[in-house]
Amino acid sequence: MPKINPNHATARRRKAVDKLMTSLIVVATVLAIVPLVLIIADVASKGIPVISLSFLTSLPGWSAAGVPTGGIANALFGSFIMIVIAFLISVPIGVGAGIFFSEWPESRLSTISSFTNDVLAGFPSIVIGIFVYIVIVLSTGTFSALAGAVALSIIMIPIIARSTEESLKIVPVTLREASMALGVSRWRTVLKVVISTGRSGLATGILLAVARALGETAPLLLTVQGSNLFPTSLFQPTAALPLLIFNYGMSGDPTLEAQAWGAAFILIIVMLALNLSTRFLLGRRLGEVRAEI
Amino acid sequence: MPKVPKGDLTLKAAAATAAILIIGLLGSLAVELFLGSTPSINKFGLSLILGKTWDPLDNVYLYGAPPFVYGTILTSAIALLIGLPISLGVAIFLTEKLKGKKTIAYVLGTVIELLAVVPSVIYGLWGLFILGPFLRDYVEAPLHRYLGFIPIFRGTPLGSDFFTAGVILAIMIIPTISAVSRDILNAVPNSQREAMYSLGGTDWEVIQKSVLPYARSGIFGATILGLGRAVGETMAVTMVIGNMPNITASLFSPGYTLSSVIANVFTEAPSALYRSALIELGLILFFVALIINLLARLLLWRMTRGSHFRI
Amino acid sequence: MGTTKIEIKDLKAGFGGLSVLNGISLQISEKSITAIMGPSGCGKTTLIRCLNRIHELTPRAWVKGEVVLDGANIYDPEADPVAIRRRIGMVFQKPNPFPTMSIYDNVVAGLRLNGVRDRKILDSVAERSLRMAFLWDEVKNDIKKSGAALSGGQQQRLCIARALAVEPEVILMDEPCSALDPVATAKIEESIMSLKQDYTIVIVTHNMQQAARVSDLTAFMYLGEIVEFGDTTSVFETPKSELTEKYLTGKFG
Numbered sequence: 011m012p013k014i015n016p017n018h019a020t021a022r023r024r025k026a027v028d029k030l031m032t033s034l035i036v037v038a039t040v041l042a043i044v045p046l047v048l049i050i051a052d053v054a055s056k057g058i059p060v061i062s063l064s065f066l067t068s069l070p071g072w073s074a075a076g077v078p079t080g081g082i083a084n085a086l087f088g089s090f091i092m093i094v095i096a097f098l099i100s101v102p103i104g105v106g107a108g109i110f111f112s113e114w115p116e117s118r119l120s121t122i123s124s125f126t127n128d129v130l131a132g133f134p135s136i137v138i139g140i141f142v143y144i145v146i147v148l149s150t151g152t153f154s155a156l157a158g159a160v161a162l163s164i165i166m167i168p169i170i171a172r173s174t175e176e177s178l179k180i181v182p183v184t185l186r187e188a189s190m191a192l193g194v195s196r197w198r199t200v201l202k203v204v205i206s207t208g209r210s211g212l213a214t215g216i217l218l219a220v221a222r223a224l225g226e227t228a229p230l231l232l233t234v235q236g237s238n239l240f241p242t243s244l245f246q247p248t249a250a251l252p253l254l255i256f257n258y259g260m261s262g263d264p265t266l267e268a269q270a271w272g273a274a275f276i277l278i279i280v281m282l283a284l285n286l287s288t289r290f291l292l293g294r295r296l297g298e299v300r301a302e303i
Numbered sequence: 304m305p306k307v308p309k310g311d312l313t314l315k316a317a318a319a320t321a322a323i324l325i326i327g328l329l330g331s332l333a334v335e336l337f338l339g340s341t342p343s344i345n346k347f348g349l350s351l352i353l354g355k356t357w358d359p360l361d362n363v364y365l366y367g368a369p370p371f372v373y374g375t376i377l378t379s380a381i382a383l384l385i386g387l388p389i390s391l392g393v394a395i396f397l398t399e400k401l402k403g404k405k406t407i408a409y410v411l412g413t414v415i416e417l418l419a420v421v422p423s424v425i426y427g428l429w430g431l432f433i434l435g436p437f438l439r440d441y442v443e444a445p446l447h448r449y450l451g452f453i454p455i456f457r458g459t460p461l462g463s464d465f466f467t468a469g470v471i472l473a474i475m476i477i478p479t480i481s482a483v484s485r486d487i488l489n490a491v492p493n494s495q496r497e498a499m500y501s502l503g504g505t506d507w508e509v510i511q512k513s514v515l516p517y518a519r520s521g522i523f524g525a526t527i528l529g530l531g532r533a534v535g536e537t538m539a540v541t542m543v544i545g546n547m548p549n550i551t552a553s554l555f556s557p558g559y560t561l562s563s564v565i566a567n568v569f570t571e572a573p574s575a576l577y578r579s580a581l582i583e584l585g586l587i588l589f590f591v592a593l594i595i596n597l598l599a600r601l602l603l604w605r606m607t608r609g610s611h612f613r614i
Numbered sequence: 615m616g617t618t619k620i621e622i623k624d625l626k627a628g629f630g631g632l633s634v635l636n637g638i639s640l641q642i643s644e645k646s647i648t649a650i651m652g653p654s655g656c657g658k659t660t661l662i663r664c665l666n667r668i669h670e671l672t673p674r675a676w677v678k679g680e681v682v683l684d685g686a687n688i689y690d691p692e693a694d695p696v697a698i699r700r701r702i703g704m705v706f707q708k709p710n711p712f713p714t715m716s717i718y719d720n721v722v723a724g725l726r727l728n729g730v731r732d733r734k735i736l737d738s739v740a741e742r743s744l745r746m747a748f749l750w751d752e753v754k755n756d757i758k759k760s761g762a763a764l765s766g767g768q769q770q771r772l773c774i775a776r777a778l779a780v781e782p783e784v785i786l787m788d789e790p791c792s793a794l795d796p797v798a799t800a801k802i803e804e805s806i807m808s809l810k811q812d813y814t815i816v817i818v819t820h821n822m823q824q825a826a827r828v829s830d831l832t833a834f835m836y837l838g839e840i841v842e843f844g845d846t847t848s849v850f851e852t853p854k855s856e857l858t859e860k861y862l863t864g865k866f867g
Contacts (some may be wrong), residue, residue, distance in 0.1 A: 020728060020729040021694075021697065023729075024505050024508065024696070024727075024729075025505065025696075027505070027507060028505040028506055028507040028508070031507040031510075031511075032400070032506070032507065034392065035392045035395050035396045035400060036396065036400075037392070038388065038389045038391070038392020038393055038396065039392060039393050039396045039397075039411065041389050041392075042389050042392075042393045042415055042418070042477050042481070043411070043414055043415065045418070045474045046414060046415075046417055046418050046421070048429075048433075049421060049425070049426070049429050052429060052433055053425065053428075053429070102321070103321045103324055103325070104321075105321075106317055106318045106320065106321030106322075107318065107321040107322045107324070107325055109314075109318045109321075110315075110318035110321060110322040111322070113318070114315065114318070114319075119319060119322055119323065120322065122326060123322035123325050123326050124322075126325055126326050126328075126329045127325050128596075128600065129329060129593065129596055129597075130325065130328065130329055132528075132531055132532075132535075132592065132596045133535065133589075133592055134534070134535025134536075134537065134562055134588055134589075134592050135535070135537065136535070136537045136562045136565050136566055136585070136588070137332070137336070137535075137585050137588055137589050137592070138332070139565075139569075140335075140336065140339070140565065140569070140581075140582055140585045141331070141332045141335050141336065143569070144335045144338075144339050144582070145331075145335060164328060167325065167328075168325075171321075171325065195308040195310055195311055196308070196310075196311045196314070197308065197310035197311045197313065198310065200314060201314070221420070224422075225421075225422025225423065225424070225425075226422070226423075227422070227423060227424040227537075227538045228423075228537040228538055228562070231566055231569070231570065232565075232566075232569055232570060235570060252422060252424045252538075255424050255425065255428060256424050256427070256538060256541075256542070259424075259431060259432075259542060260431075260542060267432070270428060271428070274424075274425050274428055277422060277425065278421065278422075278425055281420050281421070281422065282417070285417070285420045289413060402673050403673020403674055404673075492710075494706060494708060494710040495710060495712065496671075497668055497671065497704075497706065497710070498706065498711075498712065498773070498776075499712075499723070499727075500668060500671060500699060501668060501699055501703060501704040501777070502699070502700070502703070502723060502727060502776070502777070502780055503696050503697065503699040503700030503724060503727060503728070503780065504696070504699075504727050505696055508727055512712075512723070512727070513712060516712070516714040516715075517712075517713065517714060519714070
């Protein structure tokens, strides 16, 4: 039987290709990590010097010569208020839907809604901004924190619904069966047994949604517009942290630009803290990547 | 016949209401976008999609959709061109090269995923003040100087242009594509790798000829998911693309995308008609995102279902 | 017994802190079929996977000792695992054809790895290998189609053809029939026995009747050690060890 001899030149070439590809793969990984390191380093180095107590507690202001002074207090407050309202809107709806997907998966409504939920999750947030603009800003005649909060809640709901569904689905069927076999009604089983077992997953999902909403700018551009004052009502243009970063960053004024970095530092610290804490809570994948699939 | 406890019905009804609300949300989104664009569609018909229009009544030069669609496509293409190889490299490194070194894989994986945590506006800030100037001086200027005869390198590099926007987008989609690809690669059965090894394959040949082909529809799905992210990205792009409607081959000229024109101009739209035209752009974006999303889910669903051999 | 093709010298292997092989010494004769049998967990699969250096691909796996192929230790630090694996082929317990490739591409996959491009060579090797695996007649009109429609037995014969195509000197088989029905098993045993003329075959099996049917030499393993080794008839009819006898008479399994 004829033998096919291994060609030594071919063998060497294959080894060389193998080595080359291995180094390319390592290069790719380094290339992926470098931007993150740089961004955090740059935000820190440019942002920290700007931060002071007055920066965090005063309103934007200008000196007599027109030089910006003051701080970002209203933006911090505005973001906070909107997140709270968005939280109050999105958690009941998101958790409720998640419960429905997990406990009644066979229902037609469940499949359609779950699918819709996934579609909504991957949506460009600017489109959501347009929607809320039309529905709330136009009809109330003003930009408002309420509109902003609604826009944020539309972004948060799919994330919460998805992670609620996933966390509850992991709870073994046998647990539900055991509970109901003991005579506990279904609704009590779900609310007391299932949810409490899946609670860290639920909490994680909500935290991730909050983190995501904190960083969203595009929908806020179209719904709250920003302001230099403390909000006195929910129905007026309001400042928000990411919005401030955008406006100051594009302003062309070096003092404002510096303040943008400071605000960016605050924002990124909060987001890192929220996301990393969920990692430790559940060992779960960070943020939106999971929620989008 | 035992009665169903009232609590059960209440829970189901409440949960179902939430589910219905979600469908209603998507539905009303679509409806409002349609309604909002009808004035523009009625006035300009298809010409808005196809070209420029001049509206003498409002004394406003309305740009048709093409420059924005062009910008969205161009920046997404650059993003994929740069981001996909890097993402694949990361995914391959973490699954194939770090076998058994679980801690390093975990740490590196977390670091890469942190890229997804940085908000778009901070990417924009960094892109505007740091990456843009860097690319302008160290990448665009030399390319323009030595290869300027090639159309794509023709424009004078200013830093805020299609190219910078594409690079920023590439960075932003890396966590998406690499995370999904990692899952996909991990799902390739070891027996496939062993089969190729036992025929005498090198590490790379095993990856190239048995793992990647097996995983290809999943990786394609991951790519589409990344594309979806790139298409919808607004803030980072707005801050680094220069915001000028432009259809040109030159990568170094300023441009505009569907999402960034809406972000920039919407609240200052001089008339309801203008705004309606912008909403129509939003509608286009809505459809593009929808189609991309559906395509990605289809591909990923097929991969996880396993269209391959079963014994 | 003929010339020794592979000499296993005091081979120890395991995973992390777990030791699976406790010092195996064995001679595999050329152009014969050696069966390795024993109860579950005795280490027979690990042993065979050490022979073509597939064992070490698992994280935390380790190997000590020597495996000498034609006078050269395959575990020598200078040795190239890629070259070794080409000379020692393997068929796995569950058939694992490449799903994205056609039958033809599956069979010639190994040749292409080695840079063979000539269509005529590939075609002739493909046909020859499929014939040797007793699969040619069933698929000859469909070899460009995907192997997805093949039955389990056919897929396994495809894997055998694929392993044969690179012309290894040794073929290792890890319980190749355990996932298959008796009819498919019979076909594969038929092809294995015809391969003996040109190849050295080592087959792991937990089916002792199969070992008796097919092999020239049989080794009985228990708890990581070789308990008995000799020509098949002697081992089965006149086992030297009491343990072997207990196993053969079904006292444990």
